[in-house]
Amino acid sequence: MTPQLLVDQPGLHTTVQDFGRTGHQAFGVPVAGALDPEALRGANRLVGNPDGTAALEILHAGPAITVAADSVRIALAGTETTIDVAGQNDAWVSVPAWQSIRLSHGQRVRIGRLVDTACAVLAIEGGLDLPAWLGSRSTYVRAGMGGFRGRALVAGDRLPLFRSSSTDRQELRAARRPDIAPGTPVRVVLGPQDDYFTAAAIDTLLSAAYKVSAQSDRMGLRLEGPPLAHLDGADIASDGIVTGAIQVPGAGLPILLLNDHQTSGGYPKIATVISADLPRLGRHRVGEMLRFAAVSVAEAEDLRRARDVALTEVLDSITPAANAGWLDPAALHSENLISGVVDYSRPDDTDL
């Protein structure tokens, strides 16, 4: 039988994502890809995959899954939310994120509401046996392309796996985490169309606080706050867009474009988030406040290189877990050493 993960509950918006589909924007094909590529790399390293292996991106609340393979190894990264693993008698054991877990046939896991971020990544050893389209398995839901049937997971889905069993090795754990710099301003380079805005609008962007609105999704964070005035209207001849661009339609409220953005657009872009800060963007939850600070392109380049060095240190901190015994829930139950047993019927964890 094909090894599979059975989706008992899909989570709020769980999609297959990798590094995205570059090279086809000239034909209008968006890049998509994981909002937090650092979490993707971390999760994949933990299960022994190449960094860009397609994994499950979780938004807000994660799925509940049953293993239909001999065994499977998973890891959650990008969050400190724990994974609940079903042990004996339907009792749940909490296992920390940022480390790998080996699960046996029929075992159930669930990831509830993300406690500290809007997005996280769940990687599976060996990856998902799904067709790549234009070099990527990333899901682009708006066009129904890529990933698992071009859509977010729904209950009852069966995700095919490349491996029928996990490799026999020690579990891995990350000692360090990417710096998510909570509360600090998001760094931007002004432009490319900052000359379409009043000087007051630039000052406002760089001094006011903007709230992430409920209309936000993988296409962009819609921001609420003081409107930004255009000098001469909000229409430009459509041009290219990068992830992180802050476009401002006629009403003056900025939209911070994320990975599912269209390839071109006809609104002026007042500023662009630097690449070092892109992994932070998708982590912002509805209602959170954002501030912006301007840097030069050269500064942005230096910050990105420093970020890459820091990420390498995080990935290098992934080593065999010192005491992996508690990672085996069945063994835990038999030894009566469980510290985090969760009642299956706990109401605040079953409202997905």
Added chain:
Amino acid sequence: MPPPAASTDILPDPFPRFLSSGDTALIVEFGRSVDRTLNERVLELDAAVRAAQPPGVVETIPTFRSLMVVYDPLVTRAAEVRSALAALLNTSRAAVVAGRRWRVPVCYEGDLAPDLEAVAKTTGLSLGEVVALHTTPVHHVYMIGFVAGLPYLGDLPTALALPRRASPRVRLPAGSVAIAMGLTVIYPVESPGGWHLIGNTPVTLFDPGRMPPALMAPGDQVVFEMVQRDVFDDMRAAVVDGCFPIAPEPLAPDQPGTTA
């Protein structure tokens, strides 16, 4: 859909000019308006960049009057990409692959053309004159964007120049042929849209299983050919059955309208 043209020039800067889009892309802007000459310069530079493959350049996105050059900031820096682009701009013009000419059948009737009467009324033309003005010119593919495979085509005769509809439609069917602001677009898939819907084509503009998936490319040409409803229905049935081939005519480099 955002409109393509700014109404006035507000900057004295000489073109082409370089604009940074963060630390992952440079934009070479040749002007501010939707203009064939500017677009041909965009496509020339695009061809030159694709041929030269400067280190660290990930992809290019040609649009009406600018080229976005996306790069990996861990491999190169803006200053290096800018130097490479400036050198390409200064060398002799790159040979652009001659475009192709597509003959696109369109039915301009009934429920396939819900805005045709309003367009005729607004422009003071008869229905037949609107169709004639749309099927006469050779349309140039400026760019592909908005949704996967959607071509922006121009230019329309001035008699058909119209602003967008006051209220956008939530759903336009796939194959919709729509006009606004001197341009025509064809919607490859069902999508929202604020342009005037004057017809529908059975041609598949975007096929995920095809390589490249988009039928048209910037620099191609399109001639619309009016078909009656019964012919349209037969064509659409053939498309569904996978037996409606559409093949372009190659254009000689010296043929009027090409970008070489």
